[in-house]
Amino acid sequence: MVEMKDLSTGTYVPDWCPGCGNFLILNALKKAVVQLKLNPKDVVVVSGIGCSSKLPQWINVFGYHGVHGRGLPVGTGIKLANKKLHVIVIGGDGDVFGEGMNHFIHALRKNINITLLVHDNQIYGLTKGQTSPTSMTGDRSTSSPRGNAFDPINPIALAVAQKTPYIARTFAGDLKHMTNIFADAISFKGFSFVNIFQSCVTWNKHNTNQWFKERVYDLQAEGYKADNIEKAFKKALEGYEKIPIGVFYKEERPLFEDEHPILKKTPLVKQKLEIDIKRFMEELV
Amino acid sequence: MKMDVNRLSWLIAGEAGYGIMTAGQNFAKAMVLGGLNIFTHVEYPSLIRGGHNAFAVRVEEDEVRCPIQMYNLIVALNKETIDRHKNFLTHGGGIIFDPDKITLNDGEVRADVRIYKVPTTQIIKETTDAIPVMNNSVTLGASMAVLNYDFELLAESIKGTYSKKKKANNMIDINIEVAKKGYDYIKNNYPNDFNVKLEKRTKKKKMMIIGNQAIALGAIKAGCKFLSAYPMTPATSVMNYFVSKEEEAGVVMKQADDEIAAINMALGASYAGVRAMTSTSGGGLALMAETASLVGMSEIPLVIVNVQRPGPATGLPTRTGQADLKFVMNIGHGDFPRIVITPGDVQECFYETFNAFNLADKYQLPVFVVSDKCLAVSIRSIPEFDTKYMKIDRGCLLTDEEANNLYDYKRFLITDSGVSPRAIPGQNAIFRSSSDEHNEHGEIHEEQDNRVSMEDKRFRKLDTALKDIPLPKLYGPENADMTIVGWGSTKGVVLEAMEYLKKDGITANFLHFTYMFPFHADWVSEFLSKCKMVVDVEGNKTAQLAGVIREFTGFKIEKKVLKYNGRTFFPSEVYDDLKRAYHG
Numbered sequence: 001m002v003e004m005k006d007l008s009t010g011t012y013v014p015d016w017c018p019g020c021g022n023f024l025i026l027n028a029l030k031k032a033v034v035q036l037k038l039n040p041k042d043v044v045v046v047s048g049i050g051c052s053s054k055l056p057q058w059i060n061v062f063g064y065h066g067v068h069g070r071g072l073p074v075g076t077g078i079k080l081a082n083k084k085l086h087v088i089v090i091g092g093d094g095d096v097f098g099e100g101m102n103h104f105i106h107a108l109r110k111n112i113n114i115t116l117l118v119h120d121n122q123i124y125g126l127t128k129g130q131t132s133p134t135s136m137t138g139d140r141s142t143s144s145p146r147g148n149a150f151d152p153i154n155p156i157a158l159a160v161a162q163k164t165p166y167i168a169r170t171f172a173g174d175l176k177h178m179t180n181i182f183a184d185a186i187s188f189k190g191f192s193f194v195n196i197f198q199s200c201v202t203w204n205k206h207n208t209n210q211w212f213k214e215r216v217y218d219l220q221a222e223g224y225k226a227d228n229i230e231k232a233f234k235k236a237l238e239g240y241e242k243i244p245i246g247v248f249y250k251e252e253r254p255l256f257e258d259e260h261p262i263l264k265k266t267p268l269v270k271q272k273l274e275i276d277i278k279r280f281m282e283e284l285v
Numbered sequence: 286m287k288m289d290v291n292r293l294s295w296l297i298a299g300e301a302g303y304g305i306m307t308a309g310q311n312f313a314k315a316m317v318l319g320g321l322n323i324f325t326h327v328e329y330p331s332l333i334r335g336g337h338n339a340f341a342v343r344v345e346e347d348e349v350r351c352p353i354q355m356y357n358l359i360v361a362l363n364k365e366t367i368d369r370h371k372n373f374l375t376h377g378g379g380i381i382f383d384p385d386k387i388t389l390n391d392g393e394v395r396a397d398v399r400i401y402k403v404p405t406t407q408i409i410k411e412t413t414d415a416i417p418v419m420n421n422s423v424t425l426g427a428s429m430a431v432l433n434y435d436f437e438l439l440a441e442s443i444k445g446t447y448s449k450k451k452k453a454n455n456m457i458d459i460n461i462e463v464a465k466k467g468y469d470y471i472k473n474n475y476p477n478d479f480n481v482k483l484e485k486r487t488k489k490k491k492m493m494i495i496g497n498q499a500i501a502l503g504a505i506k507a508g509c510k511f512l513s514a515y516p517m518t519p520a521t522s523v524m525n526y527f528v529s530k531e532e533e534a535g536v537v538m539k540q541a542d543d544e545i546a547a548i549n550m551a552l553g554a555s556y557a558g559v560r561a562m563t564s565t566s567g568g569g570l571a572l573m574a575e576t577a578s579l580v581g582m583s584e585i586p587l588v589i590v591n592v593q594r595p596g597p598a599t600g601l602p603t604r605t606g607q608a609d610l611k612f613v614m615n616i617g618h619g620d621f622p623r624i625v626i627t628p629g630d631v632q633e634c635f636y637e638t639f640n641a642f643n644l645a646d647k648y649q650l651p652v653f654v655v656s657d658k659c660l661a662v663s664i665r666s667i668p669e670f671d672t673k674y675m676k677i678d679r680g681c682l683l684t685d686e687e688a689n690n691l692y693d694y695k696r697f698l699i700t701d702s703g704v705s706p707r708a709i710p711g712q713n714a715i716f717r718s719s720s721d722e723h724n725e726h727g728e729i730h731e732e733q734d735n736r737v738s739m740e741d742k743r744f745r746k747l748d749t750a751l752k753d754i755p756l757p758k759l760y761g762p763e764n765a766d767m768t769i770v771g772w773g774s775t776k777g778v779v780l781e782a783m784e785y786l787k788k789d790g791i792t793a794n795f796l797h798f799t800y801m802f803p804f805h806a807d808w809v810s811e812f813l814s815k816c817k818m819v820v821d822v823e824g825n826k827t828a829q830l831a832g833v834i835r836e837f838t839g840f841k842i843e844k845k846v847l848k849y850n851g852r853t854f855f856p857s858e859v860y861d862d863l864k865r866a867y868h869g
């Protein structure tokens with residue numbers, strides 16, 4: 001049975017800034033893996049580039065750290081190659097909603113059983129404090145000295161627009177909520193998207209931990225049921241005065257890999273390599 | 286009058302949207318069914334309807350290696366065809382056309398040209414249920430009659446084509462009926478004295494296959510289970526063929542969001558242990574550049590196919606060229622090892638793609654297979670591939686049992702060969718992989734000594750691989766008056782031009798770089814230094830191969846035959862240019 005210590009990378013420890021929400025996210029992810037009793041050898045955490053994308057380095061499961069914005073297609077390839085693996089894609093708001101936006105939108109409409117966790121701190125951290133796709137309007141940054149001229153992307157609303165099978169938001173300041181949402185999303189049979197609001201202690205002086213704490217409220221605690229896409233849309237459009245966290249929408253649907261004539265059988269990686277191509281050659285005669 | 290038997294160059298051309306491609310394929314198939322050999326050559330602009338489409342079929346008794354520029358018989362579906370191609374008619378050649386559609390004025394074509402007027406529109410009108418697009422079937426029948434070929438072979442060919450199209454059962458009968466009417470029209474109205482005749486041979490039937498199918502088939506044979514790609518001319522038929530075999534071959538084709546997603550999905554599948562590939566053309570490959578570098582850094586086996594078309598930018602989307610060589614050899618930021626294969630014909634597309642997967646697995650790096658439009662879409666008749674000795678080699682990929690017995694597994698273990706034992710997710714060998722510089726465990730590591738060790742380790746794979754990479758292939762005698770160097774699809778055309786040179790008493794040999802990189806610098810340097818004269822033949826403006834040779838050997842090639850008008854080389858042009866180079 002997997003325990004927290006099994007997921008530790010020993011003396012190889014994270015290099016995030018002290019107080020970074022990433023520590024809690026990493027902790028919650030480990031707790032979720034333990035809670036779900038997943039075998040670490042069957043878990044792959046995939047990421048792009050950014051502070052958050054370093055996460056796969058510090059959890060003792062299979063980890064693939066790729067290039068900026070491309071975690072989702074790598075994760076998709078891994079899942080299609082071996083559907084028995086639990087594939088968790090990690091990225092930040094810049095990685096997923098900036099560089100990787102095309103893959104994000106397409107992932108929302110493909111029901112492939114992977115989980116996407118976005119560390120959304122509304123700022124570029126690793127490149128030292130530039131405006132991100134989710135930075136709030138008017139917020140100043142090293143790249144927007146006069147303040148962000150544009151409205152932020154609303155990833156939850158985009159996901160609702162695509163009727164994504166599992167849509168949730170959590171907050172890095174609430175370890176318990178985060179752990180439960182991660183576990184729920186990973187065990188959900190279908191594509192699951194979790195946006196995680198977190199503070200960036202170094203670069204984002206506006207959306208601090210305290211700022212979030214004053215605003216977040218738990219959808220499920222209010223009795224919200226995640227079974228209606230129109231209600232989900234309404235919740236997705238709620239602004240920054242009160243920030244709903246929890247599951248916005250959840251609907252199990254047939255998986256791409258269960259419907260595909262080849263993928264629904266044995267995982268691709270276990271299928272026989274040697275193929276007699278005689279009949280294909282004869283067809284060409 | 287000189288009469289040629291089983292030596293023909295035939296063309297059908299007209300406005301796009303009139304079934305010219307199908308007609309050309311039906312003609313080619315009729316030839317192959319009669320035991321003859323073909324090589325087809327297609328020219329079309331980048332649009333769906335309108336524009337000038339041309340489908341040429343070269344027919345020979347023996348195997349055909351390339352198209353030729355001249356035609357014996359032209360089927361003109363519009364006037365433009367005659368205007369464009371009449372100067373490429375051989376002496377005594379013929380034109381078949383419908384007098385209701387085309388009027389030829391006196392003196393518009395040379396006096397030696399034979400004119401065959403076939404009232405195709407009228408024949409279609411008089412045949413119940415026939416539709417205008419069947420015009421070309423009438424002209425196919427007429428072609429059979431002019432060439433004195435067995436009509437039944439055309440009928441069989443048409444049957445084969447339309448039986449694949451489910452909805453069109455009575456299409457077969459009507460097409461054959463109108464074709465027969467075209468055939469009879471010629472037999473009844475024209476003398477049987479055309480200067481080319483076709484005779485059926487009882488040779489073993491051949492496959493009709495294009496380069497892109499051969500690449501896809503080579504991949505399937507190699508156990509490639511996953512192809513992700515984004516459509517792009519002229520690479521698209523690789524994914525089309527692959528997906529058409531999904532269920533029978535047990536493979537998966539995933540159309541990706543874009544080329545960046547395509548290569549990243551393939552990378553993911555390969556990381557998870559499945560043999561995977563992506564295919565694209567130059568512009569798409571440009572988008573893949575960053576990930577190509579990642580593939581090199583994270584030491585993942587991946588086959589990347591680039592079916593070249595002429596750039597820059599959108600360039601000539603449906604035409605041919607060989608201007609991506611240096612791009613492929615240098616693609617991606619930073620230094621990382623790669624293998625570059627440049628097959629010269631349909632057979633090499635098959636065998637070398639198969640081998641590309643073995644090399645990728647053995648050396649855990651990106652392997653590029655570089656083809657071009659000419660190779661990609663030209664149908665060639667060849668015997669079935671010999672698969673008897675083809676063996677899949679997955680290199681240092683660990684079995685589940687081996688993985689179970691590991692202690693302190695290092696995915697990026699520093700070894701003499703540069704290759705490290707490779708585990709996959711799901712095995713008892715958890716490791717992390719980072720696009721950052723990393724240590725043997727795959728952990729991010731920026732210390733300078735580690736950096737040097739890891740760069741050296743990755744590049745040692747190239748030294749190891751070089752022993753496994755075939756030398757450039759030498760065709761012709763060891764010693765010759767002239768040595769030609771080339772790569773990719775120029776192979777067939779150069780070999781034929783060499784035969785013409787031989788008749789002039791000029792002996793030539795040909796060094797074909799089927800495997801381009803890692804480069805056999807010592808061998809090539811020594812070989813070229815002994816040559817009397819070296820001429821570079823390739824399809825680009827800047828003589829990229831000559832540049833590569835100079836980069837690795839210091840050998841400077843002065844004489845070059847370069848073509849970059851977007852069209853394929855013809856042997857007669859190459860012959861003329863080589864002769865000029867020889868005397869000049």
